[in-house]
Amino acid sequence: MDEQFKIDPGHGGPRAFFRVAGPILVGLGVLLFALGIIGFFAAFGSMSRPHFMGAPFVGIPLLAVGGWMCQFGYAGRVARYMAEEMAPVGKDTFNYMAEGTQGAVHTVARAAAQGLAEGGVSLGGSQPETKVRCHKCNALVDVDARFCDQCGTALAKTKPCPRCDEQNDPDARFCDNCGYAYP
Ligand SMILES: [Zn+2]
Ligand SMILES: [Zn+2]
Incomplete structure (x- = not known):
């Protein structure tokens, strides 16, 4: 009980x-x-x-x-x-x-x-452009890099155009702006 x-x-x-x-x-x-x-x-x-x-x-x-x-x-x-x-x-x-x-x-x-x-689709929307291609070897390098990681080419546009003062690639043969042909 x-x-x-x-x-x-x-x-x-x-x-x-x-x-x-x-x-x-x-x-x-x-x-x-x-x-x-x-x-x-x-x-x-x-x-x-x-x-x-x-x-x-x-x-x-x-x-x-x-x-x-x-x-x-x-x-x-x-x-x-x-x-x-x-x-x-x-x-x-x-x-x-x-x-x-x-x-x-x-x-x-x-x-x-x-x-x-x-599939290469980013969910975060369009990514900012932080890479550019080396104009010589086509490697992807940082947009603000001064030299290519792969070939060592100077990337900064350091070749002024004598005609229009446009800064061109160091090895450019023609001015991107006015078409001036470097000698
Ligand atoms: Zn390169
Ligand atoms: Zn020019």
């Missing part, structure tokens, strides 16, 4: 009483019913007045009441047990689905970004 109250503190009183009394009444009812049957057959065999004739008439109601008490006393526990069994499963299912969806979305997004990146 004490242990039951500890386990189930919120369900003392009648329910706890029914949980104990129900099985006792059922047991008592079964016992009385059995006694009545045994007594009946014993009396039938001996042709004497049967013993315990009233026992089944007491035992059957006891069975009914005891069964009802058991139902009442344990119904809550059964329902709660079912709820506890079902609830975590539902929660896990929900979490699993949510995680699965999240993962799928991330995977698709990552794959799409990777595919675009591999």
Whole structure:
């Protein structure tokens, strides 16, 4: 009894009483019913007045009441047990689905970004021009580099045009602006 109250503190009183009394009444009812049957057959065999004739008439109601008490006393526990069994499963299912969806979305997004990146498409929009091609060897070099990384050619336009003062490539043969031909 004490242990039951500890386990189930919120369900003392009648329910706890029914949980104990129900099985006792059922047991008592079964016992009385059995006694009545045994007594009946014993009396039938001996042709004497049967013993315990009233026992089944007491035992059957006891069975009914005891069964009802058991139902009442344990119904809550059964329902709660079912709820506890079902609830975590539902929660896990929900979490699993949510995680699965999240993962799928991330995977698709990552794959799409990777595919675009591999395809040469930048997600960050047009990138600023930071590289230029060396006019001699065609290597990609920084726009502000003074010499080519590959061939060492001077990249800065250091050859002024004597006609228009345009700065041309050091090895330019013609002025980019006016077409002046260097000698
Ligand atoms: Zn070069
Ligand atoms: Zn010029």
